[in-house]
Amino acid sequence: MTERTGQRHGLFGPVLPLLIAALAMPAIPAVADTAAPRIESLASISKEAPGYRSLDIQSWRTAEGAKVLFVEARELPMFDLRLTFAAGSSQDGDAPGLATLTNGMLNEGVAGKDVTAIAEGFENLGAEFGNGAYRDMAVASLRSLSAKDKREPALALFAQVVGKPTFPEDSLARIKNQLLAGFEYQKQNPGKLASLALFERLYGQHPYAHPSEGTEQSIPAIGIDQLRAFHAKAYAAGNVVIALVGDLSRSEAEAIAAQVSKALPAGPALPKVAEPQAPKAGLGHIDFPSNQTHLMLAQLGIDRRDPDYVALYLGNQILGGGGFGTRLMEEVREKRGLTYGVYSGFSPMQVAGPFMINLQTRAELSEGTLKLVQDIVRRYLAEGPTQKELDDAKRELAGSYPLSTASNADIVGQLGAIGFYDLPLTHLEDFMEKAQTMDVEQVKAAMARHLDPDAFVIVTAGPTMAQKELPPPTDKPRQEPIGVPEH
Incomplete structure (x- = not known):
């Protein structure tokens, strides 16, 4: 049971490492040139999306x-x-x-x-x-x-x-x-x-x-x-x-x-599943003999046709969906060395899919780490993103956009999603255009509409043990981030 291109619920895959690699590679001129090729920083890239493969669907x-x-x-x-x-x-x-x-x-x-x-x-x-x-x-x-x-x-x-x-x-x-x-x-x-x-x-x-x-x-x-x-x-x-x-x-x-x-067999479309009911918030723990504790937080998110999809995509990229430089990664890994990685994401589906945050941390620091994550989310929802954070997210999106149609396999996957979720044929272009015009207040309002810091269903899995206080934040954590996550 394999699927060649995999299944991507979001618009784009994890392209940040590819962007970093591309920016680090100097251009190779076709003919001899006396001037050395110049590598531009991410900050200098235009806010407008680079050229991409135009699709006549x-x-x-x-x-x-x-x-x-x-x-x-x-x-x-x-x-x-x-x-x-x-x-x-x-x-x-x-x-x-x-x-x-x-x-x-x-x-x-x-x-x-x-x-x-x-x-x-x-x-x-x-x-x-x-x-x-x-x-x-x-x-x-x-x-x-x-x-x-x-x-x-x-x-x-x-x-x-x-x-x-x-x-x-x-x-x-x-x-x-x-x-x-x-x-x-x-x-x-x-x-x-x-x-x-x-x-x-x-x-x-x-x-x-x-x-x-x-x-x-x-x-x-x-x-x-x-x-x-x-x-x-x-x-x-x-x-x-x-x-x-x-x-x-x-x-x-x-x-x-x-x-x-x-x-294929003859027959009509099956009816769409019913909308889920909001669950009761709370914490559940699975006792497991491991060195690390898994922390998972979730609440109901959105369906794939929600009008706030673009704003939530950008908002989550800033919170925890964009790899290094996100609020969660900066506070939990970079300043305190509590985890190898922490990630958040919406998974829009036919009806409300989950919004999830997941990470692993040292078992004796799990309770403090969980509270820290909740505090970061609460503060972010109250304050919203900064203008710089939003500008950076837009530039990253502009850079990653061509990769969404880089191959026929990528395109056929996009077409399948557009058809399955009954999106406009101009969906990809519409997404980019709307993203580049989004402002801070729109992103803040959308995140606040769909996420509640007190509504998380939380599950932890790891050993039950005495807890220690978290190390204070610093530019140079006393402990390096925890190693490769346990599986």
Whole structure:
């Protein structure tokens, strides 16, 4: 169960290290030049976004009701196809893990081919298949050469895999055993235990509460008939977004979309899950024999279409989402050496996804560190960002923006998200334009609207032990930051 490009809930991935590396590399002139190349500092970069790959997104629906988004890109003789189904674990019902098992079984067997033959079929064509299941969605993807003699057989095999999987019993037993082995491993991972407990407390009886991979109680009971029934309704043509990018004409893209759409079961889109109810704030602790304590704080955030999305993105980059230089990293790591890293982030989904802060620290300093984090959030929500912090966040965003469309794989992922969350086709351009015009008061107001310093659900995992006072802040912490986090 792999997904080539991964799943990004935010607009951009972790690009700060790439930016630092790019800024540190001197330009290499094409011809001899008597003047040495000059490296500009981040502060001198214009606030305007640099040049980026302009996307002409075309959209239509197939006869079966599938939404299609297409970008023609002739630079390379290949194409990327990504199907995004509303078939994530939020649709599991009373069988947690059903969506993950169904998705994982797609390429395990079709008529006349077992999992090995399917893998060899793609490999012999120079094609690559990917799949994955998450809370909101499940995906299946294909990367193939665009030449007709490679494209057509790759698409025929892909259409079989996603449209008519046979769900062989031996493969189901193997995948179940892999999941069950993973659950045993999780019991030795305090961070994973804390995460599972946090989502249960944050979402209660909501479908987002259970883990996408299911549980050791639910997985053994899931049978072939359930997989087939789930596939028939959740992998229906009316429940998918087809994203296409690459060396294709509009007519070729239409033919591919029609072929894939016809191969899927007939049926409408599944209803969106209900909105979650706000949980009761409070602290829970998991006693675990480790040197470090995991601290996780969360509250309900926003859905992907929230009008405050841009302001919250910028606000969180300043608080804890932007790596080094954030409020949390500066106060917790740089001034006190309490952690290797501390991060915050919104994960917008179909309905309110979580806002989370997570870190690890020395067990004997965990209570003080937790209070420090809460105080930082409280102060930030009361004061808002400074003008310099906002300007820096805008410049970082302007620098990272081209990376969001740097490759066909990046673009097809963006198209899948735009289609799945029903965003405007101009979403990427709109996001950048709105971000660059955002002011301090707008960011402060949005963060205050959506976050409450007293509403956090908190889960800690680590040993129960006598606590020590935190070291005072200093430019040179007496103790170096804690080493690589425990897993």
